[in-house]
Amino acid sequence: MAEVSPLHTPEVRRVQFAWPEDQTDKWHHSMPEFGAGANAISLLMTYAEPYGVGQLRKGLVEIDADDELTERAHRLMSQEMSHLRAHKAFNKALISHSRTARVLDRFGKWIFGRLAKRSTAFGVAFAAAFEIVAFASARWAEAGLRRYFTGADEQSATLFLWHLAEEIEHKGIAHDVLLAHPEATKKYKFVLPVAFAVLIGFTAVGGLSLFAFSRHVFNPLRWARLIGWGISFAFVVMPVASTSLAKGFHPDQLVDPPWMKMWLREYDEVSQTMPLWTDAGMGASANTTLDGPARLAA
Ligand SMILES: [Fe+2]
Ligand SMILES: [Fe+2]
Secondary structure, three states: OOOOOOOOOOOOOOOOOOOOOOOOOOOEOOOHHHHHHHHHHHHHHHHHHHHHHHHHHHHHHHHOOOHHHHHHHHHHHHHHHHHHHHHHHHHHHHHHHOHHHHHHHHHHHHHHHHHOOOOHHHHHHHHHHHHHHHHHHHHHHHHOHHHHHOOEOHHHHHHHHHHHHHHHHOOOHHHHHHHOOHHHHHHHHHHHHHHHHHHHHHHHHHHHHHHHOOOOOOOHHHHHHHHHHHHHHHHHHHHHHHHOOOOOOOHHHOOOOHHHHHHHOOOEOOOOEOEOOOOOOOOOOOOOEOOEOOEOOO
C-alpha cells in the first residue's frame, strides 16, 4: 500500500456528450452483454449519485466540518453531479427504447427512496462504501480496457471510463467524512454489505435482465463471458472491500491504476471534452489528427 495523501483534491470537469436518439441501448457492438451490464449501472447511477451527495451534505452539517474537508467534499459532489447529468442524458434514449430499462429505472428509484429514509450516519457509511466499490470497479476496468471496450461506441466508452477515472480521483473524500462522523464509522461494517448488495446486485440483475431480452441471449459464448467477468470482478472487489474494514484503513493507501489518471489530464476545459477512448490507442494518444486527439463534439 502507498503513502497516505489526504489532501488530494479533485478537479471538476463538466464533460459534454451528445447522444444520438437510437444509440445508447446498443452501444457495445461486439459485446452487447457488456453493454447490458454497463447500462444497468448507468440506470442506477441517476439515483445512487444524488443519494450519496445528499447524505454527504447532511453528514458535513452534522460533523460541523472544517473548511478544508468541506471544500474537498464539495468538489467530490460536483464531480458526482456531473456524472449524474451525463448518465441522465445517456439513459433518456435507453429508457425510451427498452421496457426492461424503464422497469429497472423505477426499481432503482424505489431502492434509493427506501434508503433515503435511513439515518444520515447510515447514508454517510453507504456513500463511503459506494466509493470503495466504485474504485474497485475502476481498477477492474483498467486491467482489461481493451478486453472490455474494443468494439464499443467510442463516446459511450468515454462516458463510462471518464466516470470511473474520477472515482479514482476522489476515492478518499467520502471516507474522510466517514472518519469525522463517529456514528457513521461505527455503522460502516454493517452498511458495507448492504451497499455491496445494492450496487453489485442491481448491476447483476439489471444487466442480466437487459441481456435476456436481447437477441443474443442464446449464445453460450456470451454467457461464458458474463460468468468470467463476474468472477474476475469478485477477485478485485472482495480484497479491496475487506481491506476497507481494517483498522487504520484509508482509501488513499490503495494504489491507483495509472492510465485513467493520465487520461484525465487530457480534459479540455474550453471545449469541455475528453479525448475519445479508442481501442486503437486508448484515448490520449489515439486517433490523433492534425488538430490533436479526437474529441467529443462540444
Ligand atoms: Fe460518480
Ligand atoms: Fe464517487
